[in-house]
Amino acid sequence: MNRIELDFDRPRALQATGPPERRGLKRDEVRLLVSTEKGHEHARFRDLPRFLEPGTLLVVNTSATLPASLPAWHAGLGPILANISTQYGGGLYLVELRKSASEPGPLAVEVGDTFEIAGMPARLVAPHPGLPRLWFVRVESDIRQAMARVGSPIRYGYLEAPYPAIGEYQTLFARDAGSAEMPSAGRPFTQRVVDALRSKGIALAGITLHAGVSSHEVEAEAVEEQVLYAEPFQVPEAAAEAVTAARKEGRPVVAVGTTVVRALESTWDGERVRPAAGFTRLMIHPGRPVRTVNGLITGLHDPLASHLALLYSVAPKEVVRAGYAEAVREGYLWHEFGDSHLLLNQPRPAA
């Protein structure tokens, strides 16, 4: 698939510049666009249960968001920003170095440069192959403590002050801290929505995928060749069994977030979802259709985002594109605090 197929016009004004609460809305009062092959409907997120049939399994990401943006100091560059994308272990991290929240870089840095992250000595080990804005960085001290002390949530230029506090980034399902950026598809869920879902016979299961920093636009001409970086994931036994059972029984499985699709697809063995843990950098595109879910709740993704290729493999490309045209026309808001989109396919018969 050519990257041009991921492009569309999104008016600049259609972006959430802060949490919906600042716009006088509760979390579950953001808009919900429901797209199926039959057409598109407009609702509020709290209406979600209306669009899901009893027996549906919703799979959510239980990762909690870290205050992963840290002040840094580089002798040649002065004050910079270190957005900690992914913790590998043993003092090794994948980090995006930026001039500021609104200015990405590139920065004139080299392998072997020593600098400071939140006052702690750090060393540039190697650029990530194919993604030169991301660096492997060695930090000997405890970066989680530094985050607790001086970290702030990663944000970009479109957010307006006062900037949201870390608590505003946590979803109802957040349990295990590790995401650099909020798994935002889960943010509109409230207890009343979950209660309404349960009373309609809709079950929830949880996986964990610690999301790294936002992927940029797809740069490869062929979407399939886009390089992704790996993210830690865990599909527990209960979630694996719930998805496998729903598929066998022909009940719909709906992922809450692209992270959930990536985690489930990463452990699909052709017959079932296996319990597993590790790192995944699976790129999902229409040439590699999804097998584990029939639907997806997600935000609205920017032109040329790799996530759009994933959406095209959950629902037909025409449905997604028509939905996006609808969202633009109706003035939906993009980005992590914006509106929500439910893509539903007919349940596939058990394989």
Place this chain on the structure above:
Amino acid sequence: MNRTAIITGASRGLGRTVAEFLAAQGYGLVITARGEEDLQAAARSLRRHGGQVIALAGDVTDRDHRRRLAAAARELGRLDILFNNASTLGATPLPPLAGYPLGELEEAFRVNVSAPLALIQETLPLLEESGGMIVNISSDAARGGYPGWGGYGLTKAALDLASLTLANELSGRWVGVVSVDPGDLRTRMHQDAFPGEDISDRPLPEVTLPFWAWLFSQPPAAVTGRRYQAQADRWEVNAPVLEEVAV
């Protein structure tokens, strides 16, 4: 004390790339390859990162040389990674098995199977003291049955089995053993397998860095016994203790 690694076949290709990656993280290194000049050039480059680098030119099939490598690691104080990377393709151009020169097959087994096993035997006490990891570099030829790759593939299949058997034998001890297929890479060895052909569409060894970053961050018990593909889109740990998540 800094972590340390022994890397064989370290003057070029994958071995050199992994050596640079570890040196940049502050690892102390013992590196080896047969050619003195190339090895010393690699050592000079690695020393830019400020860590200790002991470069010993020699042949891994030579018992005395292996003892020198282990002694050098002991000198560094510990051993966290044994990176068994040095390999031979065997006879080139790659002959079909039906006509494979048996002398060269035996030589390939000496280099690709016996030597890495012998180096494991030599360094195991040190690795156990440090809770270390043994990485044996394999190939898709170990499984593919590709015409022409039979000689090399046999040795790598044997090395895979050595990795798995060792992992089982050492289970419960503080050392992990993994087998890694790095995938096709633009290296001298790959060029030797395709003499005269253009291999510029193969990625440079740097493409495997995310995998090494991940692997060397894992506790040995989480990965021991596994066979990984460094260019795959996911890497999993052993039957993890998966907590059920209440939602």
